[in-house]
Amino acid sequence: MATTSCDVAIVGAGLGGCFLALLLGRRGRHVVVIEQGPSVPSAGADFLKPPGLRVLARHGLADLVERHGLRRDTIRYYHDGDPIQECRFPDGGFLIRPYRELVELIYTSCAMEGVEFWFDAGIADIAVGEGAVEELVLGDGRRLRAGAVIGADGTKSAVRQALGIEQMTMPYERLLMRVATVPLSASVAQLNRLYFSSEGWLTYLYPINRDQARVFVGLPPEDDKEIFQDGIPALLDELKKFVTDSSDAFNFLQPATWQRIKVSALRVAAYHKGNAALLGSAAFACHPMTGMGMSYTLHDAEILADVICAAGDDPELLDRLLHARYEPRRHAHRQLIDYGDALASTFRDREAYLAAFRPDLHVHGTAAVPEQVSEQVPEEPPALQRA
Numbered sequence: 001m002a003t004t005s006c007d008v009a010i011v012g013a014g015l016g017g018c019f020l021a022l023l024l025g026r027r028g029r030h031v032v033v034i035e036q037g038p039s040v041p042s043a044g045a046d047f048l049k050p051p052g053l054r055v056l057a058r059h060g061l062a063d064l065v066e067r068h069g070l071r072r073d074t075i076r077y078y079h080d081g082d083p084i085q086e087c088r089f090p091d092g093g094f095l096i097r098p099y100r101e102l103v104e105l106i107y108t109s110c111a112m113e114g115v116e117f118w119f120d121a122g123i124a125d126i127a128v129g130e131g132a133v134e135e136l137v138l139g140d141g142r143r144l145r146a147g148a149v150i151g152a153d154g155t156k157s158a159v160r161q162a163l164g165i166e167q168m169t170m171p172y173e174r175l176l177m178r179v180a181t182v183p184l185s186a187s188v189a190q191l192n193r194l195y196f197s198s199e200g201w202l203t204y205l206y207p208i209n210r211d212q213a214r215v216f217v218g219l220p221p222e223d224d225k226e227i228f229q230d231g232i233p234a235l236l237d238e239l240k241k242f243v244t245d246s247s248d249a250f251n252f253l254q255p256a257t258w259q260r261i262k263v264s265a266l267r268v269a270a271y272h273k274g275n276a277a278l279l280g281s282a283a284f285a286c287h288p289m290t291g292m293g294m295s296y297t298l299h300d301a302e303i304l305a306d307v308i309c310a311a312g313d314d315p316e317l318l319d320r321l322l323h324a325r326y327e328p329r330r331h332a333h334r335q336l337i338d339y340g341d342a343l344a345s346t347f348r349d350r351e352a353y354l355a356a357f358r359p360d361l362h363v364h365g366t367a368a369v370p371e372q373v374s375e376q377v378p379e380e381p382p383a384l385q386r387a
Ligand SMILES: Cc1cc2nc3c(=O)[nH]c(=O)nc-3n(C[C@H](O)[C@H](O)[C@H](O)COP(=O)(O)OP(=O)(O)OC[C@H]3O[C@@H](n4cnc5c(N)ncnc54)[C@H](O)[C@@H]3O)c2cc1C
Pocket: 011, 012, 013, 014, 015, 016, 017, 034, 035, 036, 037, 040, 041, 044, 045, 046, 047, 048, 049, 121, 122, 123, 152, 153, 154, 155, 156, 157, 158, 261, 262, 263, 279, 280, 281, 282, 288, 291, 292, 293, 294, 295, 297
């Protein structure tokens, strides 16, 4: 079968892959996005925090994503039924928009920039030689050669594996998560409420549009069988112990379909090798309680787009710029992962949770406005171990 050549091959059409494709397409790069699924992914995040909104605004996308999204500016936190604090988001707050809708908007914008998407395109082989990715071979025999290759292919990244980059996955074993989509009730329409209990449970309720709400329940794994496999009524008995201001949502919980979600943190030993780099969940994952994964991924895509365009067709310059400008992102990611760990490990204990809570990271993160592409040499990456 024929071999296709392009400037940049991106594996994965999630938020990271689509946004990077858009930025590069706008700058005249020939981009091919390879996605194993039949369309952009459907499961993922709902909250876009201020740093991510600012990234989209810098690229003229703010109006587009906000058009059918919901703006919120407050999250109220409870512990064993008592309100303990509110986190306020200044300057317009954050946006709620289901992941698939958000990614689809960016994907649709890519069409105008000539980005090619190959759906249902699983990777059969990634040929790596001389420290660079030479060719991608698809399951159907198609071959793709690219000046730069981006692994935006999620936590189990095939690109990362082909590059031999070590990874460390840290499942949050003490907190099993379930999620359901239910009709919107008045209390959920009024305010986002996140409840914790000293018995290791959490419940988060928020609207996703004018008619529906999302409900996350986190619970110790030993309680999951009793509650979700042997009968939902026990769920309401448990929730009534610590969910105090959202009882109008209870009637919707029993008939709901509860999906189980695996939540893990992920760190990797390097973010690039030669002409290839990792983006989004292929490079890092933090606890969703931070609500920041997408914001950091969008900012990372900006940096990658700058680096790839600055390097032009020079593979050595690309390698150097990725080292100097992209590898240092691990510091911000590490801070976010550590913060997610701190929230997940303290929420049972009211005082410890309040002490761990960082409004600055919660609201603004550490994502800064991108600097000019330079060739400063970063510090050596820290050892791949948990802080
Ligand atoms: C439960 C949960 C809740 C979250 N909530 C929030 C939140 O509220 N706010 C926030 O900012 N962040 C949140 N996050 C984090 C956020 O979802 C991620 O940061 C973001 O989705 C990363 O995007 P991505 O493009 O890397 O990955 P993904 O969306 O995972 O995309 C990866 C894509 O690669 C494709 N793929 C995988 N392997 C291959 C292959 N071999 N060949 C071709 N394609 C492949 C997949 O099919 C998929 O389409 C949450 C995460 C979780 C788990």
